[in-house]
Amino acid sequence: MVVTRVSGRVRSLRARLVVTVLLLFAVACVAIGVATTLSLDRYLSTRQDHELSFSLEGFVAQQTGRAPGRLTEDEGDGTGAPSGDGGRRPGPPDGVFLGPGPSANAIGAVFDDGRVVMARLAQRGGTSTAVSDDDLGALRSVPADTAPHDVTLSLGDYRAIGWTEGTTTYLIAQPDNAGATVTRLVVTELVVLGGAVVLAGIAAAVLVRRELRPLERVAGVAAQVGDLPLDRGEVHLAARVPDPDPRTEVGQVGTALNHMLDNVEGALAARQESETRLRRFVADASHELRTPLTAIRGYAELSRRERDPVPERTTHALARISSQAERMSTLVEDLLLLARLDAGRPLERAEVDLTRLVLDAVGDAHVAGRDHRWFPRLPDEPVTVTGDAHRLAQVVTNLFANARTHTPPGTTVTVSLDRPVPGRVRLRVADDGPGIAPDVLPRVFERFARGAEGRTRAGNDTPSTGLGLAIVAAVVAAHDGTVGVDSAPGRTVFTVDLPV
Ligand SMILES: Nc1ncnc2c1ncn2[C@@H]1O[C@H](COP(=O)(O)OP(=O)(O)OP(=O)(O)O)[C@@H](O)[C@H]1O
Ligand SMILES: [Mg+2]
Incomplete structure (x- = not known):
């Protein structure tokens, strides 16, 4: 009508x-x-x-x-x-x-x-x-x-x-x-x-x-066509006006619309093509960088173990090479993972015991963040989802790392796991730290979005890169889940919802 x-x-x-x-x-x-x-x-x-x-x-x-x-x-x-x-x-x-x-x-x-x-x-x-x-x-x-x-x-x-x-x-x-x-x-x-x-x-x-x-x-x-999601991925604009008669005005509108759709489809295909090429390039580059980085780290390690006396400055330089190569390896791994998730690479699908996974991560966090207080609130019976255990562990690790690195000593971190509705699992990581900076909060899940302290953390060997939450978002999306954040000074809560 x-x-x-x-x-x-x-x-x-x-x-x-x-x-x-x-x-x-x-x-x-x-x-x-x-x-x-x-x-x-x-x-x-x-x-x-x-x-x-x-x-x-x-x-x-x-x-x-x-x-x-x-x-x-x-x-x-x-x-x-x-x-x-x-x-x-x-x-x-x-x-x-x-x-x-x-x-x-x-x-x-x-x-x-x-x-x-x-x-x-x-x-x-x-x-x-x-x-x-x-x-x-x-x-x-x-x-x-x-x-x-x-x-x-x-x-x-x-x-x-x-x-x-x-x-x-x-x-x-x-x-x-x-x-x-x-x-x-x-x-x-x-x-x-x-x-x-x-x-x-x-x-x-x-x-x-x-x-x-x-x-x-x-x-x-x-x-x-208006209802189609055109913003990402491969888009097929299959809908066309059938047999428009160019002798009539309505037919001319139909012809023009078809022509426009052809054009848009071509442009979207070209965009997708260039996006795919870029993603492949990032993935290939990250992949290629892993080997030389491993070699650099290996040689640096080897040199540090040298028995012969080495000048102190050289020892310091070797330690820096090691730590920076380590950091670069992490960055490259993160980039590779994001590129693969973007490309829609299928994840492993297995039964994952989230309770176990969270408990292990809390154990690690206790060791890594001794001056923080960690409180797991987990249900008695194991909570499981179907997914990629490795990636889900990374989600938990990244959230814990943030609660540890972006909050002062003495901060309390509460981790809870529950089933809000049948068929869904909710993981919450809450801390009573200073909260996420207001300028970062709206784009906190974007790539390379990080607070000023992360960029300039003086004397820190491993300044943050701003990829942690981007990986969380990408992994959760790949599991058809959702992630959100609620942050104010004194209370920051990350909520991950996953389908069972
Ligand atoms: N629990 C938190 N409390 C306060 N700020 C946070 C918290 N979690 C994240 N942020 C802020 O969000 C930014 C983005 O976090 P994200 O994990 O993506 O990157 P990062 O931690 O800076 O770097 P990476 O995780 O890659 O090492 C952080 O730089 C920090 O400013
Ligand atoms: Mg982080």
């Missing part, structure tokens, strides 16, 4: 199109209806009025016994009204006092000084009947100025025309057929055009829905 937001209201494009088409159609219908009605009304009224004046001429001629003559101005608009050139036309036949034409229900009346001389209502077949007094009253009030006037009688709406000669008034009234016809036309138009608008609405809804379906497909593809 294609939806647009208009001034806070959500209205679908489909609904707006249908409404617009319907409005235009309705306006066109009304315009046609009004024009037709007005033109027909004008035509019929003019014709009726001509007939009326012609009838008056016939009526006067019949009543006075004269040949029909012109009583009113002929506007000569081609409606076929008589011009009244007396001699040519025979007078109306006997009994038909209103002249030729559709004169049923016509009324002819003669007044003399307001008194009724004669008044008849013509019937079909040439007969006539009397006119009621009420109607005569209404007819008497019609101005006898040889111009047609509207008058309402008991028989309905009439048009009447009168002519006065001396004190005698001749008057003819005919049913207002023009008005009735126009009224019927208006009713017919309302019914037909109303029906047409309804039908047009249905047709427009169906057509618009059909025409917009390709647009919905385009939106669907865009939404599908």
